[in-house]
Amino acid sequence: MVPQQAGPRAPDHALVARFAVGDERALGELYDRHGAMAYSLALAIVRERADAEEVVADVFGQAWRSAAGYDPGRGSVAGWLATITRTRALDLVRARGRRARAIERAAQADSDGLAAPLGATADLPDRRLERGEARRLVVRSLEELPEPQRRVIELAYFGGLSQTEIAAELQEPLGTVKTRMRAGMEKLRGSLAPLLSGGGS
């Protein structure tokens, strides 16, 4: 085996490994790749742009300080960053005593939901085609879910609500919420299979 080169297109995990030796350029590069994703996710949860900026600064600061906490065996760097972003954003929403945007959307009887509409996504200038395609697949898969299933998943992921809280928010029986959440996630597992590590990619 030849030693791996840290070329212009080093994989994400190689960038994270360089954090341990204080390589700021690796941090900048990781931000260039995933900063927009983190910011979009944070904004979808916290609503205020200034708050979303705080969250993202916090997320990349945490990634920088605790790069050793990233375990490649447990998922992608993007997934790791998304998890930190979601947690931080929901913490901030709770600290402010606000309700997350997803909950507000769900409270509107005939909302289209929180996820990006497909048309809007298609207009995005994607820096990398593969990423744009992956994103479109996620958006489309979510859109194709029956609306009640999509709503409980969005309330859990973007709203940070437990199943019990979702049942209260939607005024539906808890058992119904549980069934919808499971069914929706099963469908997503199928439609997102090409993006999953065990899937056909």
Added chain:
Amino acid sequence: MTDHQWSELAAPFALGALAPDERARFQAHLAECSVCRAEVQTLSEVAARLAEAAPAATPPPGLRDRILREARQFRPLGRGRGRGPLAPWLAAAACLAIALGLGYGYLRERAESRQASAALAAARDSLAARDSLVATLLSPDMGTAALAATGQAPSARLYWSPSRRRVVMAVFRLPPAPAGRTYQLWAIAQGKPVSLGVFNTAADGRVTAAMAVPPGITFELSAVTEEPAGGSPQPTQQPFLVGKVTRAD
């Protein structure tokens, strides 16, 4: 609860939608059930992908600079008590980082372990100790760090077996610590130093020592400081030996 009922909790668990008590019980179950663990792993990947469904927004232009600026100011060892930042440790380690690929790295370590055999001979006063050293060196997941001096001439080589939670260190050209002082080996785990133990060298400046690594500790960097006899809970001075761990696997 039947197995079937447990697996129903995987989706809400992956979405973080279980109540705290339910989550705790499911986590306990996960420790014992590989089927549910695999289910959670996949569904967590699905959940993580949902981040991409957020409506696209453009971050403010100054955010990138702010993140880099704040990263520069990060001082994990400073704690406001006049101690130096981690940066010098990291910079020293950066100079030493050896990029070893798969296989290639392993062969190279095998060659280097021949060099270490002279140092290993010093441990033969105890058969048990020797067996432990050899077992650690032969572990398939062995990592190694070459620690080079930041000011003086000594050097050290560290062999780390995560599976056995053992490190073996061979030190060269390091004068014995002065009376009332000792050397202390640190693992830098997530930016924080964790003591692996204290040691001292013989009159010829050498020592080979095996030390236990605390459970759950995974480290990228290792360092040696001089401390008061008995060692310190945290380093009290800048390390004079620093090295980055490279993995043979």
